[in-house]
Amino acid sequence: MKYYIITRTSNEIGEALVKELLARKEQNHIISISRRENVILSELAKTHNKNFSFYKLDLRKTELIKGTIQSIFNNDVHNNNEGIYLINNVGVIGPLGPIEKNTDTEIMDNMIINLISPMILTSHFIKHTNYLESDKRILNISSGLAKYLLPSQSAYSTSKCGLDSFTKSIALEQKEKKFPVRIVSVYPGVIGTKLQEEIRAANKEDFPLVHLFQGVYGNRHLQTSEDTAKKLLELLLSDTFGHQTVIEELTSILIP
Structure with a gap:
């Protein structure tokens, strides 16, 4: 049996990952870590007669x-x-705006959720x-904004860049292990999630390049959570x- 530990399964990509795994023929045990229980997933697991565990955690x-x-x-477990797999999917985009307008709490929340919690989860997973x-x-879910920097997203870009560096460091550590853990950070592309809604709703004064994200949405270039989840699992389970x-091209749609 394969075990999948997935964070933030309350909606969007996390929910889509679980749904995709539940729909597969093989017998897996899916373990959800999330602030809110997703009742739909619990019911689907019962319907498909699949193993599903939920752990409530902020x-x-x-x-x-x-x-x-x-x-x-x-x-x-x-x-x-x-096989046993950890998908660090949790993430927040805010705070948006110049750094001097970001509050201390907003900056700390971003770093804790996007970088510190995946580091601690990885540490205990390996232990x-x-x-x-x-x-x-x-599999760490990063972002193209770790590399393609934009103004007014310093906290998000810094936390995701840190996640990439952390991933590289752990890969180096694990190379010398007898039974190594393989680790990858991936840029999933531009997806139709609440994070994107937050960006598109930003004030132009605080985020001068908001039109880029509004244009991607207007041109229907957003990926769905479902398609993204399938590609992420294909990557996770690939022989390579x-x-x-660091995988930068899971999809062809990246912020230029």
């Missing part, structure tokens, strides 16, 4: 991550597994899987996963 409360991962490995000979992989640490 990833801003980083001190609770250790206990949550401990519970997952105590209660849900069997040592004789075929609990170090001795396992099974297939072990981590880990050969390239």
Whole structure:
């Protein structure tokens, strides 16, 4: 059996990832970590007779991550597994605007959710899987804005750039391990999510390039969460996963 630990499954990409896994024939155990329970996913799991566990956790409360991962490995994950995968999907776009207009709390929230919590989750995932000979992989959902910098998104770009650097560092550490964890950071493309809605609704004074995102939406160039989820899982389960640490072209639609 394969185990999938996925953060932020309450909606959008996380929800689509779980739905795609539930629809597949193979018997998986999907473990959700999210602030809110997605009742639709719980019901779908029952309908498909699939293993699904939900752990309620606000990833801003980083001190609770250790206990949550401990519970997952105590209660849900069997040592004789075929594979175990962590998808760090959680993310926030805000604060938007020049750095001097960003509040201390907004900056801290962005860094904790986008960078610190994936780092801690990765740390505990590796601690609990170090001795396992099974297939072990981590997929970090990054952003093209880690590389293609725009004004008024300094916190988001910095946190995602940090996530890429962290991914590269862990890949180097794992190269020397007897049973290594393969890890990749991916730019999923421009997707029709609430994050995009937030950007398009930004004040032009605070975000001068808001028209770029409005144009992508107006031209119907946004990917769906469902299509993105399929491509992400295709990447995660590919034979070449880990050969390239940062994947910039999951899709052809990137912010120029």
